[in-house]
Amino acid sequence: MLRDITLGQYYPGESFIHKLDPRIKILATFIYIIALFLVDTFIQYGWVLIFLGIIIAVSKVPLRFMLKGLKPLLIIIVLTFSINIFMTPGEVLYALGPLKITKEGVYQAFFMGSRLILLIIGSSVLTLTTKPINLTDGIEKLLNPFKKIGVPAHELAMMMTIALRFIPTLLEETDKIMKAQMARGADFESGNLFKRAKSLIPLLVPLFISAFRRAEELAMAMEARCYRGGENRTRMHEIAFQSKDIVAFIIVFLFLAIVLITNNL
Amino acid sequence: MPIKVENLIHIYNENSPYETIALDHINVEIQDGDFVGIIGHTGSGKSTFIQHLNGLLKPKSGKIYIDDTDITDKKIKAAEIRRKVGLVFQYPEYQLFEETVYKDVAFGPKNLGLEDIEVERRVKDAIQMVGLDYEDIKDKSPFDLSGGQKRRAAIAGVIAMKPQVLILDEPTAGLDPKGHKEILQIIKNMHVKEKNTILLVSHNMGDIAELADKIIVMEKGKIVLTGTPQEVYEKADYIEKIGLGLPPAMMLMRTLKQRGKEVKTNIMTIDEAEEQIINLIRSR
Numbered sequence: 001m002l003r004d005i006t007l008g009q010y011y012p013g014e015s016f017i018h019k020l021d022p023r024i025k026i027l028a029t030f031i032y033i034i035a036l037f038l039v040d041t042f043i044q045y046g047w048v049l050i051f052l053g054i055i056i057a058v059s060k061v062p063l064r065f066m067l068k069g070l071k072p073l074l075i076i077i078v079l080t081f082s083i084n085i086f087m088t089p090g091e092v093l094y095a096l097g098p099l100k101i102t103k104e105g106v107y108q109a110f111f112m113g114s115r116l117i118l119l120i121i122g123s124s125v126l127t128l129t130t131k132p133i134n135l136t137d138g139i140e141k142l143l144n145p146f147k148k149i150g151v152p153a154h155e156l157a158m159m160m161t162i163a164l165r166f167i168p169t170l171l172e173e174t175d176k177i178m179k180a181q182m183a184r185g186a187d188f189e190s191g192n193l194f195k196r197a198k199s200l201i202p203l204l205v206p207l208f209i210s211a212f213r214r215a216e217e218l219a220m221a222m223e224a225r226c227y228r229g230g231e232n233r234t235r236m237h238e239i240a241f242q243s244k245d246i247v248a249f250i251i252v253f254l255f256l257a258i259v260l261i262t263n264n265l
Numbered sequence: 266m267p268i269k270v271e272n273l274i275h276i277y278n279e280n281s282p283y284e285t286i287a288l289d290h291i292n293v294e295i296q297d298g299d300f301v302g303i304i305g306h307t308g309s310g311k312s313t314f315i316q317h318l319n320g321l322l323k324p325k326s327g328k329i330y331i332d333d334t335d336i337t338d339k340k341i342k343a344a345e346i347r348r349k350v351g352l353v354f355q356y357p358e359y360q361l362f363e364e365t366v367y368k369d370v371a372f373g374p375k376n377l378g379l380e381d382i383e384v385e386r387r388v389k390d391a392i393q394m395v396g397l398d399y400e401d402i403k404d405k406s407p408f409d410l411s412g413g414q415k416r417r418a419a420i421a422g423v424i425a426m427k428p429q430v431l432i433l434d435e436p437t438a439g440l441d442p443k444g445h446k447e448i449l450q451i452i453k454n455m456h457v458k459e460k461n462t463i464l465l466v467s468h469n470m471g472d473i474a475e476l477a478d479k480i481i482v483m484e485k486g487k488i489v490l491t492g493t494p495q496e497v498y499e500k501a502d503y504i505e506k507i508g509l510g511l512p513p514a515m516m517l518m519r520t521l522k523q524r525g526k527e528v529k530t531n532i533m534t535i536d537e538a539e540e541q542i543i544n545l546i547r548s549r
Contacts, residue, residue, distance in 0.1 A: 011282065012282055065281075176354065176359075177359065177360055179316065179321045179354070180352075180354045180357065180359075180360040181360060181372075182321060182343070182347070183319060183321065183347060183351065183352040183354070183423070184347075184360075184372055184373035184376060184422060184423065184426065185344060185347055185348075185372075185373050185375075185376025185377055185426070186372075186376060187344075187376070201362065202360075202362045202372065205362035206359055206360055206361065206362050209359075209408075210359055
């Protein structure tokens with residue numbers, strides 16, 4: 001049940017997309033998101049869809065995994081959709097008491113809904129094809145120029161690495177404690193909201209204790225190995241741009257150009 | 266309350282690159298009052314198997330009958346299964362959460378919907394059974410206890426539910442030799458007193474050989490050997506081949522035999538080994 005979270009989950013593979021420099025993938029994702037927000041017609045969504053489709057096909061990650069990432073965000077999508085459909089003023093198509101569905105509203109709802117879905121799937125391509133470690137390495141490298149103005153690039157990247165590293169551990173722990181309490185007759189699934197919240201105590205108390213214990217142990221282990229930040233650190237695997245990264249970058253810019261050219265502005 | 270498992274299959278992360286077959290056609294029968302030892306390497310499917318027995322995991326296919334009811338049936342209420350089958354997880358002290366030991370041990374019995382008087386009686390019994398001083402400990406915070414005491418308090422939390430089948434997953438992991446011995450003694454005493462069925466998961470051959478009257482050996486999701494300790498250890502060479510050790514007493518006897526001494530090698534316990542050695546000395 002807890003293992004269904006795709007966001008931040010890596011799908012192993014050897015594809016072109018997998019092998020790209022993480023920095024390129026992060027920047028490309030940014031450009032993709034910017035392009036997505038520049039889009040103002042449905043035809044352009046067609047372009048985005050084709051682009052995304054090709055990328056997913058090249059990455060060889062099954063579509064199922066991409067769509068899985070939508071599940072936890074379903075509420076947000078539904079909420080956006082319904083707010084747009086009911087709250088946009090314009091030509092009334094159907095009225096249900098104070099709630100009015102307008103022509104503009106339907107258009108707006110589908111438009112925003114598509115944007116959100118494309119946004120989520122697009123960004124899960126990044127996390128599905130990049131190992132978390134590479135991802136944070138990429139972020140660190142990208143933030144490096146800002147070190148001079150006091151951005152703690154290494155520390156930020158390290159914090160993210162640790163956080164990402166502990167997601168599966170904590171999920172496993174949650175699963176284990178949940179099962180242990182269920183074996184003692186705890187019921188996490190029935191009752192009203194208040195009762196359910198209360199039933200989480202036997203889960204949350206041990207989980208917090210173990211999270212703190214782990215944090216303390218990790219800090220001690222790091223100190224024992226003389227960790228003192230990123231200064232003078234060398235890496236076993238230095239990330240470096242290759243020709244395929246340049247190809248990828250050009251393709252992404254072509255995509256941005258198509259969106260800009262076909263734009264109504 | 267006999268347990269019967271038929272063709273149990275469980276697959277983790279099905280249809281993903283991480284797919285692993287955790288249980289592969291498990292068939293086993295356990296009789297009332299049996300003390301069963303389950304041994305196998307990490308990842309051999311022991312933990313997955315025992316979690317099926319009280320309905321925490323659902324199999325991909327196969328049936329599990331407890332008291333002739335099929336617990337893989339979706340209509341069976343989970344609470345019903347857990348009333349009958351108690352499960353003590355590995356490092357159970359990490360599940361302690363209440364303010365006092367009393368409240369923590371009472372968590373299980375209360376979930377069974379028992380009356381307060383009965384809950385109190387059971388909590389008291391359980392705490393005493395694990396060798397803790399009830400009056401002294403009941404109002405203490407479980408987090409103030411020592412490691413060994415925490416472990417016992419956590420085990421008491423499951424014992425207090427009085428399950429007819431009690432499953433313990435490596436209950437002695439990470440304890441010092443003294444704590445190790447004490448926990449095993451507690452389990453043994455309880456088995457004698459309550460006459461319940463016990464499944465003990467361990468990779469300590471010595472413990473299993475001392476305590477169990479039936480052994481299940483698991484390897485790569487399959488049951489590869491099952492029977493009485495005598496029957497299982499007849500295949501001592503096979504057990505060594507799959508990388509599981511033999512009970513220390515048996516290893517000693519085998520070494521003596523190799524050196525040409527007249528001893529029996531199908532020895533399980535330290536007591537039997539002692540007898541053999543005394544006989545050997547006397548016969549000279």
